[in-house]
Amino acid sequence: MLVKSIGFLDNFNGDFTVSDGGSHVNVPAGTAVLRIATEAGMFEIHPNASGEMALVSMRIDACDAIEARNLVQNATAPVLDHISFMGGTPIITGLTRIYDDTNQASTLDLIAPEQAVTLNPGNGTLFADLAPIYALYREFKNTVSPFYRLLCAYKILEGIYGVLRKSARKRATEKGIRLIIPKEVVPDHPDIAKDLRHLVGKPIKTVCDNVLQKRYRDAAAHFLVQETQVLRVSSAEERAKFADMAFLCDLCAQIVIHNHEAALRHLK
Structure with missing residues (x-):
């Protein structure tokens, strides 16, 4: 229809x-x-x-x-x-x-609706450093395109690992604070695709650099699966592959964002 x-x-x-x-x-x-x-x-x-x-x-x-x-x-x-x-x-x-x-x-x-959530009635803190990350996460959730979803997820991880973590560590050093960030690994979840289950337990940063960037982000951003093969965004198989990885990236992004929020609270 x-x-x-x-x-x-x-x-x-x-x-x-x-x-x-x-x-x-x-x-x-x-x-x-x-x-x-x-x-x-x-x-x-x-x-x-x-x-x-x-x-x-x-x-x-x-x-x-x-x-x-x-x-x-x-x-x-x-x-x-x-x-x-x-x-x-x-x-x-x-x-x-x-x-x-x-x-x-x-x-x-069909595209399944998102589950309803209930807001925590307690006080919350909006970190200015993470404003672009929150915006990207909302953009990720609002789109139904698996290709755009994956690009948003990649930019979230790239932004935190590539810029925000370095900035936080620099501020911690200047304040004489020892910044400890928990080990970040791909979590287990029953809805992770069978072809991606081998990534469970691996460091998120490693998966981001060696799997997400090279096999997915570069293909979506450069429109090339290989140097001689163009990505077909209308392909049912390609859409399913990117949707599966986007789901895994969602799980990883939540972990990385929550950990960075905790780091910023420690720096206040």
Whole structure:
């Protein structure tokens, strides 16, 4: 289903139809459906009653829902990307429903909403040194792009390790204070991707320098996976890989920020 704005869904209808979707792209008057041939097969774009591109559908052979989603996204995304460029307008996908004809089962693919939190009623301290870091963390949480999320997370870690820690240690030396920062390692969490679990327990700084920067940040920032290979941001596999690493980075960023806050309290 196509939608007009990006957002996390608080509620949704899994049995959506073309009337639930919409976009900023209108099809020619009288068009019932657009059929587009790709190397992976034919897919269709259905307009809603207002004539807006609203629903994309495709039949595909796959072993499971994840493979089906990836195949459909990889086949349809380049066309939607091109239409977005030609029209100079965003084209945003919302809910995706994968229906298994053999088992008569439906799978929904969506961006899950964030969990609600309750503010601590006690006093808090906003450290001016960390204002840019707080802003980057909020930016990280507000975006749904795994590529931009990862860049924000990297800038958080780079900013603290590269600038703020050095500044804090210098101030501590000037005040004659011994600044002790706890050992910072990648924490364990049940939702860390299987391919990234080997990083659990390793120093966050080492992971940032040797894994995050070289394999992810450089690819997103320089638009190159390798010198001869361009990063495809519409690739389902690439998006999933960056989303998995962005989740791990979120866990690490929280640890590093909290530890730096503690260091700044010690310097007051």
